[in-house]
Amino acid sequence: MSLAGNQPAESFFLRADNPISVAVVGVGVFGRNHARVYQELEQQGEPVRLVGVVDPDLDRADAVAREFGCRAFGSVEQMLTTHSEVRAASVAAPTVHHLEVARALMEAGIDVLIEKPLAASLAEANELVDLAATHKRVVQVGHLERFNPAVRATIPLITQPMFFEVHRLSVFTPRSLDVDVVLDLMIHDLDIVLAFANSPVKEVRAVGLPILSGKVDIANVRLEFESGCVANFTASRVSTERVRKLRFFQPQQYVSVDYGRQEVLVFTVGADASAAGAPTVNPQIQVAKPPVTSEEPLHAELKSFLHAVRERSTPVVPLVDGRRALALALDIVAAIREHGKKVGLAGIVKAKG
Ligand SMILES: NC(=O)c1ccc[n+]([C@@H]2O[C@H](COP(=O)([O-])OP(=O)(O)OC[C@H]3O[C@@H](n4cnc5c(N)ncnc54)[C@H](O)[C@@H]3O)[C@@H](O)[C@H]2O)c1
Incomplete structure (x- = not known):
């Protein structure tokens, strides 16, 4: 604390x-x-x-x-x-x-x-x-997506996430090029998935390429957690479209979070279908859209920081969480470099994180 x-x-x-x-x-x-x-x-x-x-x-x-x-x-x-x-x-x-x-x-x-x-x-x-x-x-780390209303609405839905699929694609702008895309963009999702999966990371596999800058601009990562949960991440700052989506599967459920639209969709297989064991031709699937009260995440983040300052309390994203996300991002950068060496990608070995 x-x-x-x-x-x-x-x-x-x-x-x-x-x-x-x-x-x-x-x-x-x-x-x-x-x-x-x-x-x-x-x-x-x-x-x-x-x-x-x-x-x-x-x-x-x-x-x-x-x-x-x-x-x-x-x-x-x-x-x-x-x-x-x-x-x-x-x-x-x-x-x-x-x-x-x-x-x-x-x-x-x-x-x-x-x-x-x-x-x-x-x-x-x-x-x-x-x-x-x-x-x-009091020190808070600016992991803004924690304050995204769609993420906040998702927290009570988490039961046993076993598989995450995350995409964060953006068009190229000449900013934050002092770090790889993993530390610039993917770190938002690493922080969220670490919080949602709630289990230590067991294995990191990663590939990445410098495209327009001297650093890694696009990366794909597979994490395996001690719990058996697996998470796949793609982050790019050289795409032609903007996508910020996190999807995960847990028993009887598929949850889709759109950070940009601040929307959550939950698909739940009915109890009858799941209990039957055998494949069901027409399973009962309920689709729900939990209410999300739209708010600029930075408003919520700074309000929350000021509250922690006033109350002398632990912020929602304390230093330890910022350090945890950074440690994982640096492991991923190292894994990308290792992979680059193995397959003979000269640019990757030169690009420093
Ligand atoms: N939370 C988010 O979603 C989010 C989004 C964008 C950027 N960021 C982070 O915010 C930080 C800034 O990013 P940016 O895109 O605004 O960069 P930027 O390059 O647009 O701005 C950085 C500013 O800092 C100034 N600066 C340089 N050295 C300084 C010093 N020693 N003391 C004070 N100011 C100094 C520069 O003159 C510049 O005006 C980075 O850490 C970046 O990762 C976070």
């Missing part, structure tokens, strides 16, 4: 009627969204106040600050000389900078939401875990 300290000063700042002063560090494509949502939450009456954005690209920081009515800074240190009251911050710098940025924030007593993937290596992730413990900080 990443519970943080409850010193008197901290509890004063975090009283329910006191808005939490927040900042966003790194305001490129995704950090700008964090700034937008913090401002929207404030306008909707949440006790939060966006006081600053930080980016070494000052033009970008200025533009985002103007758009969302706060101050722009070139570094965390600069911001803290003006805004020592900042209590929480989103870290949306490129992954290779997550550790240095989060370290500066935690050392200043600030709780952090660190975008996914948590870090570029397990050593960095471990350092983040140590920093959070030393400084008694």
